[in-house]
Amino acid sequence: xxxxxxxxxxxxxxxxxxxxxSFLYKDNPFYKFAEQIFVGVSAAYxxxxxxYNVLIPNLFDKLITDFNSNWLxxxxxxxxxxxLMKIFPKYDWLGKYPIALxxxxxAGLSLVRFLETDVINQIIATMINPLNSGSAVVAFGQVIxxxxxxxxxxxxxxxxxxxxxxxxxxxxxxxxLMVSFGAAFGFTAMARISLLxxxxxxxxxxxxxxxx
Amino acid sequence: xxxxxxxxxxxxxxxxxxxxxxDVNFQVRDYPNDDGRRLLITYDESVLQAESVLIYRSFDGxxxxxxxxxxxxxxxxxxxxxxxxxxxxxxxxxxxxxDDINQIPYALDFADSATPKAQWFNxxxxxxxxxxxxxxxxxxYYITLSGKGKEFYIRKINGLEAMDEAxxxxxxxxxxxxxxxxxxxxxxxxxxxxxxxLGKLAEKVAEYHSKIIVPCRNSLVxxxxxxxxxxxxxxxxxADEFNADHIFYLTDDQFGYVAGIDGIMIREKPATNFFxxxxxxxxxxxxxxxxxxxxxxxxxxxxxxQIPFFVAACDYxxxxxxxxxxxxxxxxxxxxxxxxxxxxxxxxxxxxLIVLGVLLEMCGITxxxxxxxx
Numbered sequence: 001x002x003x004x005x006x007x008x009x010x011x012x013x014x015x016x017x018x019x020x021x022s023f024l025y026k027d028n029p030f031y032k033f034a035e036q037i038f039v040g041v042s043a044a045y046x047x048x049x050x051x052y053n054v055l056i057p058n059l060f061d062k063l064i065t066d067f068n069s070n071w072l073x074x075x076x077x078x079x080x081x082x083x084l085m086k087i088f089p090k091y092d093w094l095g096k097y098p099i100a101l102x103x104x105x106x107a108g109l110s111l112v113r114f115l116e117t118d119v120i121n122q123i124i125a126t127m128i129n130p131l132n133s134g135s136a137v138v139a140f141g142q143v144i145x146x147x148x149x150x151x152x153x154x155x156x157x158x159x160x161x162x163x164x165x166x167x168x169x170x171x172x173x174x175x176x177l178m179v180s181f182g183a184a185f186g187f188t189a190m191a192r193i194s195l196l197x198x199x200x201x202x203x204x205x206x207x208x209x210x211x212x
Numbered sequence: 213x214x215x216x217x218x219x220x221x222x223x224x225x226x227x228x229x230x231x232x233x234x235d236v237n238f239q240v241r242d243y244p245n246d247d248g249r250r251l252l253i254t255y256d257e258s259v260l261q262a263e264s265v266l267i268y269r270s271f272d273g274x275x276x277x278x279x280x281x282x283x284x285x286x287x288x289x290x291x292x293x294x295x296x297x298x299x300x301x302x303x304x305x306x307x308x309x310x311d312d313i314n315q316i317p318y319a320l321d322f323a324d325s326a327t328p329k330a331q332w333f334n335x336x337x338x339x340x341x342x343x344x345x346x347x348x349x350x351x352x353y354y355i356t357l358s359g360k361g362k363e364f365y366i367r368k369i370n371g372l373e374a375m376d377e378a379x380x381x382x383x384x385x386x387x388x389x390x391x392x393x394x395x396x397x398x399x400x401x402x403x404x405x406x407x408x409x410l411g412k413l414a415e416k417v418a419e420y421h422s423k424i425i426v427p428c429r430n431s432l433v434x435x436x437x438x439x440x441x442x443x444x445x446x447x448x449x450x451a452d453e454f455n456a457d458h459i460f461y462l463t464d465d466q467f468g469y470v471a472g473i474d475g476i477m478i479r480e481k482p483a484t485n486f487f488x489x490x491x492x493x494x495x496x497x498x499x500x501x502x503x504x505x506x507x508x509x510x511x512x513x514x515x516x517x518q519i520p521f522f523v524a525a526c527d528y529x530x531x532x533x534x535x536x537x538x539x540x541x542x543x544x545x546x547x548x549x550x551x552x553x554x555x556x557x558x559x560x561x562x563x564x565l566i567v568l569g570v571l572l573e574m575c576g577i578t579x580x581x582x583x584x585x586x
């Protein structure tokens with residue numbers, strides 16, 4: 001016999017799904033109820049998740065079990081407390097330092113990573129010889145790649161008006177961008193349909209038992 | 213038959229000598245451009261066809277321990293947990309593939325040794341260093357020039373021009389403006405760019421005595437957004453109109469956040485929606501709901517996969533880098549404008565490198581591309 005709590009879970013899941021879907025018709029009390037539950041429960045969940053999966057294992061446990069090897073963790077702990085000072089208007093200026101540190105460090109680390117992955121790898125991938133590709137179709141694709149990359153870069157050049165020759169190249173760039181956006185749209189729409197199928201399988205299979 | 217037997221017998225005695233004359237070019241070397249904890253072991257590809265390949269390792273040159281059997285590649289990397297100061301010895305033992313008649317149990321045994329060494333510089337990343345110096349140097353140069361008062365031209369960015377119109381419309385209709393700063397945290401550059409735009413937008417909202425709502429997914433983003441909006445109201449001389457409750461935290465959960473914003477859009481019916489920052493799967497849900505309530509929508513993200521949805525459902529979209537440029541354009545901050553000019557110079561450099569690389573490749577000169585490949 002199926003466990004009572006499992007059945008209850010399936011019923012709650014199914015009703016919550018239908019309540020959220022009811023938004024497609026218009027705003028209504030069912031949607032409002034599901035929305036408030038969703039927002040409230042998830043906010044509480046993430047709060048508890050952060051305490052038990054971030055603070056306790058990464059800070060408190062390490063400091064309590066082996067303080068001598070982990071005393072450096074006091075620094076991020078202190079920065080965390082400084083962030084909390086934003087609650088008190090008199091000391092909220094203290095919160096600016098950990099935020100500045102975080103933004104600066106991330107920017108510095110990202111700079112090298114992006115330069116390597118987005119710039120150098122793109123340059124290498126575009127330095128190709130279309131005459132040596134073996135077939136006309138591949139050669140055409142490679143020419144498209146070179147022209148698309150260069151014109152795309154010109155589109156994102158902000159120091160010159162998009163007119164004359166620059167404007168023509170920039171227009172070519174935006175055409176390439178739009179074609180790629182169209183392809184990405186179709187690809188993602190397909191992925192979303194698979195999500196819908198997953199939900200329908202839950203409703204028709206797990207809930208109503210119409211699918212085996 | 214006797215002749216054949218004699219031939220086999222002859223082969224039986226000759227084969228070992230033939231085997232020992234084989235050189236598989238077994239080499240153990242220090243692994244280049246590392247921190248001194250790796251060794252590179254190489255040998256001829258033909259070795260891989262041997263019946264059995266065994267590699268032994270010794271840290272003292274006397275007692276060997278088994279390390280590897282039948283590797284799939286002829287280039288191996290031995291990585292150590294600790295730094296080793298003495299040579300590490302390796303022995304490659306091969307059992308050749310023979311047909312049924314010649315199952316001769318002669319093994320080949322090769323040995324070599326090397327000491328792992330740390331290198332001061334990772335030479336394979338020299339192109340990265342050069343580009344980093346060039347780009348950062350140019351950005352610093354332009355920031356300095358901009359700081360000294362030199363004015364630079366930045367072309368108009370569609371969407372930003374509509375900001376005044378959007379705020380005016382909201383004021384006329386007596387409805388609020390919704391600003392969603394994305395779902396990334398404060399360390400994401402997209403969020404920072406979005407918050408810079410928020411500052412300028414909030415200033416206009418304060419001037420028009422309109423209302424702005426900023427729901428946040430991240431507590432730090434909320435704290436930063438509150439500071440920025442408060443400062444904007446102060447600048448506009450409307451400090452008393454600033455309401456911190458209009459900039460609030462919803463939830464960290466991605467779709468919980470979306471459900472909350474959808475509810476706000478339906479109930480508050482904002483005249484203008486701004487979706488600026490880092491967006492993922494929620495982009496279309498937000499933009500579609502905003503479209504359904506008839507709001508003017510201005511969006512922008514650097515997440516390429518989400519731009520199509522914004523383009524489809526919003527009135528104006530800042531594509532990729534336009535989001536960062538918009539932040540500089542609006543702020544009129546010398547640092548941001550100088551930085552944008554420096555980045556533009558970087559784009560010219562990249563175009564020149566690509567064109568040069570393609571031309572050289574077409575001429576059969578591969579050294580230029582190889583330099584970047586490392």
